[in-house]
Amino acid sequence: MTTPVITFFNNKGGVGKTSLVYHLAWMFSEQRKRVVAVDLDPQANLTAAFFDEDTLEAMWDDAKSINTIYKAVKPLSQVGDLAEPELSKISSDLYLLSGDVTLSAFEETLEGVWPESLGGKNLYRPFRILTAFWHVMQMAAQKVEADMLLIDIGPNLGAINRSVLIATNYVVIPLGADLFSLQGLKNLGPTLRDWRTEWKKRLDNWKAKEFDLPKGEMEPAGYLCQQTSVRLDRPVKAYDKWINRIPAVYRESVLTETKPPKNLVPSNDKYCLGTLKHYRSLIPLGQEHRKPIFKLTTADGAIGSHANAVQEAYKDFSVLSKKIAEVAKLDVTGVGK
Numbered sequence: 001m002t003t004p005v006i007t008f009f010n011n012k013g014g015v016g017k018t019s020l021v022y023h024l025a026w027m028f029s030e031q032r033k034r035v036v037a038v039d040l041d042p043q044a045n046l047t048a049a050f051f052d053e054d055t056l057e058a059m060w061d062d063a064k065s066i067n068t069i070y071k072a073v074k075p076l077s078q079v080g081d082l083a084e085p086e087l088s089k090i091s092s093d094l095y096l097l098s099g100d101v102t103l104s105a106f107e108e109t110l111e112g113v114w115p116e117s118l119g120g121k122n123l124y125r126p127f128r129i130l131t132a133f134w135h136v137m138q139m140a141a142q143k144v145e146a147d148m149l150l151i152d153i154g155p156n157l158g159a160i161n162r163s164v165l166i167a168t169n170y171v172v173i174p175l176g177a178d179l180f181s182l183q184g185l186k187n188l189g190p191t192l193r194d195w196r197t198e199w200k201k202r203l204d205n206w207k208a209k210e211f212d213l214p215k216g217e218m219e220p221a222g223y224l225c226q227q228t229s230v231r232l233d234r235p236v237k238a239y240d241k242w243i244n245r246i247p248a249v250y251r252e253s254v255l256t257e258t259k260p261p262k263n264l265v266p267s268n269d270k271y272c273l274g275t276l277k278h279y280r281s282l283i284p285l286g287q288e289h290r291k292p293i294f295k296l297t298t299a300d301g302a303i304g305s306h307a308n309a310v311q312e313a314y315k316d317f318s319v320l321s322k323k324i325a326e327v328a329k330l331d332v333t334g335v336g337k
């Protein structure tokens with residue numbers, strides 16, 4: 001049995017991806033689904049959302065400190081095998097596999113073995129390296145009997161992300177309402193297809209079957225529209241212009257539909273998983289208290305209109321988590337297990 005991997009991916013930064021993974025991880029755990037959140041972005045923003053700077057410094061500087069995702073895969077860049085990942089328990093149903101600012105050093109190792117894995121012999125090591133993230137994540141999930149793995153990655157199409165996507169069952173794509181997000185989406189679809197095809201060739205080349213490999217499904221689960229790009233200095237019309245182009249571009253680029261229906265807008269598109277609202281000052285308040293915004297209390301300063309916003313946010317993330325669970329075919333009936 002493997003644990004489903006849901007990766008949040010977009011090759012444009014600043015679309016609220018890390019905040020989304022952070023809040024969804026908390027929301028699923030609120031619903032008594034056991035989550036392992038994995039920070040595979042070398043910027044390690046997700047990890048920083050959970051811990052203060054002293055904790056982070058100790059985690060990254062001290063060789064004896066816990067095994068982050070990088071420390072777990074690092075022995076492979078020399079002669080060793082994977083090390084066991086160590087999880088931080090955040091709450092009874094939420095665990096973090098910490099990111100690492102030195103993870104980018106693994107990019108080169110991954111790049112090197114990508115062509116080698118199509119060769120005729122000595123395939124053990126290339127495949128071990130290419131699937132290191134998958135093995136480490138699955139080990140982590142098994143340790144705590146997790147229901148799902150939620151993955152945050154950086155905004156690029158590099159070798160680390162290719163390896164993460166190969167390890168992914170479902171891809172959720174957060175998008176902003178601007179030209180850059182739309183262009184990013186146009187690149188994303190063909191890239192996912194290319195990675196799927198290339199991985200399939202490698203799977204066919206893996207005759208020895210000394211260990212299991214991920215299937216490289218990376219099935220598109222849908223997209224999310226981010227409202228934070230509604231800027232005061234830009235008219236709403238500009239927001240609508242870009243946001244309303246998303247459904248057709250998503251269908252053409254990601255799903256290869258040749259004739260997407262006309263007049264689709266995100267609000268009537270079945271592939272739109274929801275809108276990421278602009279939560280304004282609630283976001284920094286949550287960051288200050290290292291809590292998801294929907295768990296802020298009056299003691300944290302969430303008073304007056306903030307208190308209402310906290311409740312609204314709870315509903316928003318609850319609806320979104322159920323939608324994602326449905327699309328990713330997670331068992332939601334176990335709520336309250």
Ligand SMILES: Nc1ncnc2c1ncn2[C@@H]1O[C@H](COP(=O)(O)OP(=O)(O)O)[C@@H](O)[C@H]1O
Binds near residue numbers: 017019278
């Ligand atoms: N829903 C939101 N409402 C308001 N601000 C947000 C929201 N989501 C994210 N932000 C802020 O926007 C910035 C970028 O968000 P982040 O989650 O780091 O994006 P990404 O991971 O895509 O780069 C951060 O400063 C974050 O605090």
Ligand SMILES: [Mg+2]
Binds near residue numbers: 017018154
């Ligand atoms: Mg991020």
